[in-house]
Amino acid sequence: MTQSRNLITDVAGLRIGNAQDAGLGSGVTVALFDEPAVTSVFAMGGAPATRETDLLDPDKMVPAIHGVVLSGGSAFGLDASSGVQACLREQGIGFAVRDALVPLVSQASIFDLVNGGDKDWGRYPPYRELGYEAARQAGPDFALGTAGGGYGATTANLKGGLGSASALTSSGHTVGALVVVNSIASAVIGDGPHFWAGALEEGREFGGHGHPARVGPDHRRLVWKGGPQPATTIALVATDAVLTKAQAKRLAVASHAGLARGLRFSHALFDGDTIFAAATGRRPLGDEAAEFTELTALAADCLSRAIARGVYEATALPYPGAQPAWRDRFALA
Amino acid sequence: MTQSRNLITDVAGLRIGNAQDAGLGSGVTVALFDEPAVTSVFAMGGAPATRETDLLDPDKMVPAIHGVVLSGGSAFGLDASSGVQACLREQGIGFAVRDALVPLVSQASIFDLVNGGDKDWGRYPPYRELGYEAARQAGPDFALGTAGGGYGATTANLKGGLGSASALTSSGHTVGALVVVNSIASAVIGDGPHFWAGALEEGREFGGHGHPARVGPDHRRLVWKGGPQPATTIALVATDAVLTKAQAKRLAVASHAGLARGLRFSHALFDGDTIFAAATGRRPLGDEAAEFTELTALAADCLSRAIARGVYEATALPYPGAQPAWRDRFALA
Numbered sequence: 031m032t033q034s035r036n037l038i039t040d041v042a043g044l045r046i047g048n049a050q051d052a053g054l055g056s057g058v059t060v061a062l063f064d065e066p067a068v069t070s071v072f073a074m075g076g077a078p079a080t081r082e083t084d085l086l087d088p089d090k091m092v093p094a095i096h097g098v099v100l101s102g103g104s105a106f107g108l109d110a111s112s113g114v115q116a117c118l119r120e121q122g123i124g125f126a127v128r129d130a131l132v133p134l135v136s137q138a139s140i141f142d143l144v145n146g147g148d149k150d151w152g153r154y155p156p157y158r159e160l161g162y163e164a165a166r167q168a169g170p171d172f173a174l175g176t177a178g179g180g181y182g183a184t185t186a187n188l189k190g191g192l193g194s195a196s197a198l199t200s201s202g203h204t205v206g207a208l209v210v211v212n213s214i215a216s217a218v219i220g221d222g223p224h225f226w227a228g229a230l231e232e233g234r235e236f237g238g239h240g241h242p243a244r245v246g247p248d249h250r251r252l253v254w255k256g257g258p259q260p261a262t263t264i265a266l267v268a269t270d271a272v273l274t275k276a277q278a279k280r281l282a283v284a285s286h287a288g289l290a291r292g293l294r295f296s297h298a299l300f301d302g303d304t305i306f307a308a309a310t311g312r313r314p315l316g317d318e319a320a321e322f323t324e325l326t327a328l329a330a331d332c333l334s335r336a337i338a339r340g341v342y343e344a345t346a347l348p349y350p351g352a353q354p355a356w357r358d359r360f361a362l363a
Numbered sequence: 364m365t366q367s368r369n370l371i372t373d374v375a376g377l378r379i380g381n382a383q384d385a386g387l388g389s390g391v392t393v394a395l396f397d398e399p400a401v402t403s404v405f406a407m408g409g410a411p412a413t414r415e416t417d418l419l420d421p422d423k424m425v426p427a428i429h430g431v432v433l434s435g436g437s438a439f440g441l442d443a444s445s446g447v448q449a450c451l452r453e454q455g456i457g458f459a460v461r462d463a464l465v466p467l468v469s470q471a472s473i474f475d476l477v478n479g480g481d482k483d484w485g486r487y488p489p490y491r492e493l494g495y496e497a498a499r500q501a502g503p504d505f506a507l508g509t510a511g512g513g514y515g516a517t518t519a520n521l522k523g524g525l526g527s528a529s530a531l532t533s534s535g536h537t538v539g540a541l542v543v544v545n546s547i548a549s550a551v552i553g554d555g556p557h558f559w560a561g562a563l564e565e566g567r568e569f570g571g572h573g574h575p576a577r578v579g580p581d582h583r584r585l586v587w588k589g590g591p592q593p594a595t596t597i598a599l600v601a602t603d604a605v606l607t608k609a610q611a612k613r614l615a616v617a618s619h620a621g622l623a624r625g626l627r628f629s630h631a632l633f634d635g636d637t638i639f640a641a642a643t644g645r646r647p648l649g650d651e652a653a654e655f656t657e658l659t660a661l662a663a664d665c666l667s668r669a670i671a672r673g674v675y676e677a678t679a680l681p682y683p684g685a686q687p688a689w690r691d692r693f694a695l696a
Contacts, residue, residue: 229578243576245562284630290620295660297617319591327628
């Protein structure tokens with residue numbers, strides 16, 4: 031069962047902001063927590079670009095953080111967190127150490143440096159300002175597709191983008207996923223229009239095409255960026271449940287199954303596939319093991335669905351010869 | 364493209380042996396390498412039972428090992444490696460330290476202690492002898508389904524089992540998967556007969572049922588063992604490529620995507636989901652990054668297919684009230 035927005039913001043206690051630059055062909059998405067959220071991370075790709083991930087290990091001191099950033103810009107994009115920190119500092123938000131306030135923001139970036147946008151930024155990459163702007167924009171509603179950290183995202187055959195989805199567990203906990211789909215491979219079976227996540231679609235959230243009854247060898251031909259060039263699918267899953275940091279890590283680990291089911295293929299040497307998991311802590315778990323297990327299963331489902339939605343909602347970049355979007359190829363006229 | 368046997372033994376340089384005990388309702392599968400194979404592992408479940416996995420990290424000294432065991436018996440089953448070592452020692456196989464020979468055997472076990480078999484073994488669990496016998500049986504052909512380490516395996520709704528599949532990469536490397544499917548959840552969509560791995564099926568290797576064109580909310584109801592009780596899907600992927608130990612680890616990591624796509628759901632708190640990856644080193648990689656990336660993608664596919672085959676080939680345990688097998692429910696009369 032999905033929630034009202036079918037977005038990660040159905041989880042109480044977090045807001046999402048996007049900022050993007052059409053000329054740059056890239057952008058930033060930020061998740062800000064109303065109260066510090068217990069957060070962990072699991073990086074499984076062979077080529078991750080991340081910042082402030084070590085402190086998310088359960089053995090590290092920090093109990094909770096203030097935000098998570100999913101950005102473009104590869105290693106340059108990691109400036110975005112600095113802009114988010116600046117915005118939070120202006121609002122008096124941070125981890126207090128005597129009279130110092132340190133906003134704690136963790137981040138992963140995708141590789142979108144060869145998508146046709148102008149990357150000739152000289153000494154100061156624009157991601158710091160994009161991060162600041164994304165944080166300023168944060169609210170309950172946000173655009174999917176070619177937006178925020180998904181603005182410059184691509185897959186091997188169709189424009190990638192920003193996706194999200196939510197679900198309600200039988201214990202009344204909300205779980206949601208937010209993803210930047212920049213896969214080394216593909217979210218659709220063969221040339222499309224069916225999504226690998228087709229069997230998990232709720233309603234017509236990614237077009238209602240379902241699944242082909244037969245998938246022939248042509249559909250199973252491997253579709254990928256080749257080269258290979260770096261690629262990455264990065265995500266945040268969140269819940270209103272009360273979790274320990276170790277449980278948040280398990281949630282991040284288990285959610286990689288959702289990443290895997292949304293794409294063929296994933297977790298490759300040139301992938302940076304990284305998932306953050308955050309708990310806003312509004313509702314304790316009752317029968318802990320059972321409720322937590324259902325929560326991790328539905329988080330993985332949400333991530334698969336969010337991947338399909340990110341591609342389904344995307345529009346082509348405004349450059350000559352830009353990669354076609356799913357809508358360009360398959361939407362009804 | 365599958366290879367001749369559509370088994371992991373299509374990979375040159377390894378043999379598989381099974382041993383099982385019907386009264387016990389459990390068994391052991393062993394992979395033995397003709398020459399020591401570069402092997403690593405990645406454990407992602409929340410409740411793994413493993414032995415000799417630390418030495419498989421790329422920073423550890425051991426360059427290659429002699430075998431991998433996938434067994435029943437949970438933590439008791441880890442005795443199986445001792446029996447395999449005994450068999451290898453008799454054959455003069457081991458890591459030589461002056462005149463000592465140490466057979467190096469890594470293992471993971473599934474939880475199959477409540478499947479109706481007689482687990483009242485007293486002081487000496489039977490897995491050591493089963494391991495010895497499985498090693499003695501090792502050859503190019505072996506049974507799937509209710510056999511070896513998959514003998515006592517179950518899923519939430521259908522009998523689990525031992526599965527395998529193989530593929531040939533465009534660079535001529537063979538890759539194969541071997542899996543004991545003992546999922547906390549399910550390999551089939553809803554009540555079946557369609558497999559979650561349906562879109563990846565080669566030929567009619569698991570019945571040729573394909574995929575339902577529409578999957579309704581009833582199909583998406585979460586099916587799992589509840590309780591929860593421990594469960595585990597454990598696997599070995601292997602290739603004839605020459606890999607470094609770090610590449611073998613990446614192969615194990617990437618193969619978890621195949622585990623994820625074969626089941627809904629996986630990688631849960633009570634799962635032990637663990638994958639070994641071994642390289643028998645018969646064929647160097649050419650264009651290393653590209654060939655290796657394809658190899659990891661096809662290994663994940665093989666594992667998804669092997670999961671479906673393990674359930675498809677299974678027969679029910681010989682006990683009153685035993686869990687039904689896929690064949691009991693869906694095979695044509």
